[in-house]
Amino acid sequence: MARKQKAPAVVAELGRPETPAETAARKANDSRLYRQRKTVNNLVFSLIVSLGLMLVIVLMAPGLIGGKSTFEDHSVDVAALAAEAAPSAGRTLVAPAAPDAWKAKSAGLRQRDGVVSWQIDYTTVDETTGHEAYAAVVQAFTPDGAPVDEKWISQALEQQSPTGAEQIGGIDWVVYDHPDRDPDSSNMVFGLQGEWQGDTILVYGTDTPATLRVLAADVAASLTTPKEQ
Structure with a gap:
C-alpha cells in the first residue's frame, strides 16, 4: 500500500502552510542569523584568548615588577666582557673604573663602515x-x-x-663642548677625542664636562696601566 504523504504543517503566524518560496526565505534567514551568532561568538572567544595571552606576557615579563622596569638595575661586567672580547679585537680593550652608582648598560664590539669599535654605554648618576x-x-x-x-x-x-684641546691622563684630547644641545634629544653634549697606539678613543655623553673628564682620566688609566697576568 502506498505511503500516505504528510500534509504540510500550518505555520501559526500565517494560519496556513508555507509556500515553497516562504520556506526557502525562512531557511535563508535562519542561516544568516546563525552565521552572525557564530561570528560574534568567535570574536568574543578571540578577545578572551587575546586578553589571556596579554596577561601571561605581563606576568612573565622580567621587566615589570611593581611597575618598575628591572632594566634600571641592569648592569654588565665591563672588565669581564673586555677580557672576553680582546682576542677577537686583537688588542687590549679599555675597561675604565666607574662609580658604583653608575650602570654599564652594554659593552661589546661593533662594526660599521669598515671600522671596528668597542663601545661601553653608561647610565651615570x-x-x-x-x-x-x-x-x-x-x-x-x-x-x-x-x-x-x-x-x-x-x-x-x-x-x-x-671647540678646544687639552691633555688628560697623558692623552691629548680634542674637546667638543656644546652645552646648548638638548640632552633629551642628543647623546653628545660634551665629548673628547683622543688617540692611543693608533686607536681612536672617544668619551662623550650628556653628563657634565667635569664628570666626563673624570671618565676620560679613568679611560687613560685603563689603557696605560699594565694589566696583571
Whole structure:
C-alpha cells in the first residue's frame, strides 16, 4: 500500500502552510542569523584568548615588577666582557673604573663602515643631586691598522665641531663642548677625542664636562696601566 504523504504543517503566524518560496526565505534567514551568532561568538572567544595571552606576557615579563622596569638595575661586567672580547679585537680593550652608582648598560664590539669599535654605554648618576645622564666610551680601529676615518668619528660625535684641546691622563684630547644641545634629544653634549697606539678613543655623553673628564682620566688609566697576568 502506498505511503500516505504528510500534509504540510500550518505555520501559526500565517494560519496556513508555507509556500515553497516562504520556506526557502525562512531557511535563508535562519542561516544568516546563525552565521552572525557564530561570528560574534568567535570574536568574543578571540578577545578572551587575546586578553589571556596579554596577561601571561605581563606576568612573565622580567621587566615589570611593581611597575618598575628591572632594566634600571641592569648592569654588565665591563672588565669581564673586555677580557672576553680582546682576542677577537686583537688588542687590549679599555675597561675604565666607574662609580658604583653608575650602570654599564652594554659593552661589546661593533662594526660599521669598515671600522671596528668597542663601545661601553653608561647610565651615570650624580651622587650629590641624584641626576641621571648618559656617557659612552668608544675604542675604534680598522682591521688593517689604517687611521679611523674622520667621517666615522664625526658621525659618532653627532657631527659636532671641536671647540678646544687639552691633555688628560697623558692623552691629548680634542674637546667638543656644546652645552646648548638638548640632552633629551642628543647623546653628545660634551665629548673628547683622543688617540692611543693608533686607536681612536672617544668619551662623550650628556653628563657634565667635569664628570666626563673624570671618565676620560679613568679611560687613560685603563689603557696605560699594565694589566696583571
